[in-house]
Amino acid sequence: MAEVRVRFAPSPTGYLHIGGVRTALFNWLFARHAKGKLILRIEDTDQDRSTDEAIQAILDGMRWVGLDWDEGPFRQTERMDLYRQQALRLLEQQQAYWCLCTAEDLEARRKEAMAKGLQPGYDGRCRERGITVPSGSAALRFKASREGQIVVEDLIKGRVVFDNNVLDDLIILRSNGYPTYNFSVVVDDALMGITHVIRGDDHLNNTPRQIPIFKALGHAIPSFGHLSMIMGADKAKLSKRHGATSILAYKDMGYLPEAMINYLVRLGWSFGDQEIFALAELIEKFDLAHVQKSSAVFNPDKLLWMNAHYIQHGEPKRLAGLLRPFFGQVDLGEAAAKASDVWMEKLVVTLRERAKTLVEMATAAVPYLQEELTVEPAAAEKFLTPAIAPSLTKLTDRLEGVADFSKAVLEETFKNFLEEEGLKIGQLAQPVRVSLTGRTASPGIFEVMDLLGRDRTLARLRQGIALAGRTRP
């Protein structure tokens, strides 16, 4: 069995979006599963719309989700001679011909045909003109067969049959000398030895136009697998209208790459009822046979749930590292920079059950990094009352005497204190919580004390007592 070679071939006309990442992911998984190669090819033959920034965004996006490639990135604009050479070869073989029709003319004829309800394709006007040396600008068209049919045995969709009479003669070389998409893909897929073309559904109709070109070039035809599209909630193809679709935007929103991967792979592929997959497991289990034929709606809620799952189960050390850049967003970049890695891991462990994204986690971390605690007025109003001040004072004195400021000892001391005072935990926990965090909701108070450390815990409790003891209007 020959080596499997697949490719991901984005065009750099915009950022790398969710749909593109999924296509890349399925190719990547297919290649890794088969121990084959993934080739990254940038299809930048559209001079007007391709940008270097977009190329960079694609590479950054791929790297962020951890999809690496074995060859490339190749840029089609660096392979122009190749396409021209191959195109001219087809001309020599009389499988292509010069066309003098202008773009404007073609556009007008297309509209006219559409209006009449006819097929809008090229009418073949120059097909038999036998133009050998074109004067001025001319495009080169592929001479397609008009009879018979093309059968595609699609790896995902199954057998798809196209009648050749619905196809027209497509341009392979523009009058500016650049190849068109349908030609450059074929040349590259052929020359790069691609064995499986796994791409979006929107290319299914291009397949019967590309197969004859493979044949004309004298090259073996690869297998094809067409992935269904990802839709927005309105069931239309996912686009900018559906919010942040750039993959890097999800990075900024505090999503974990593994959550993204796991979510995306389940959007169209399944392995029984399993939802959570480690990467190694995906490589082992992935196959095209279980890829859904129908399109899928992107569900942000499930992605969020998936992210929460990975935050909750991920390695604290790694999570802590990923979290650090987010403190800038909450104006605590400096404080965070001073915090040790060990402390940061502890922070992650205490906050992870309450944060669905790294952004949420950074926000939740504010009370623990703040030098001067911001206390929510409503929280103080409700729980830091004069009535509680004596108990709070006594508790603080007691805590002050604790030598080992660990969670277990703290908890034991606290419980003993409650018993002696005849208090219930509910009566004192909230005042302590508000003193310590300034909020009514937080992780368990002993975890908080542990995180804050002795000095800050005691200082904040004293501050809480002061707040509780002060007279109010």
Add this chain to the structure above:
RNA sequence: GUCCCCAUCGUCUAGCCUGGCCUAGGACGCUGGCCUUUCAAGCCAGCAACACGGGUUCAAAUCCCGUUGGGGACGCCA
């Protein structure tokens, strides 16, 4: 308009190929409960789908045909 693809809970899906085990399973979300020092997390329960119509068959979510609906493509874009 023409061609192509698709069709199971609101959403992602299992089941479909190889009909019976399906009074259709799981997940997200939603609702309720439990746990509980708050909030979460966790656990338990509940709501909720085979688009429609014909066939084939003893039997159809599963096979066939049609209808409807959705999507995609029809470019000197990719």
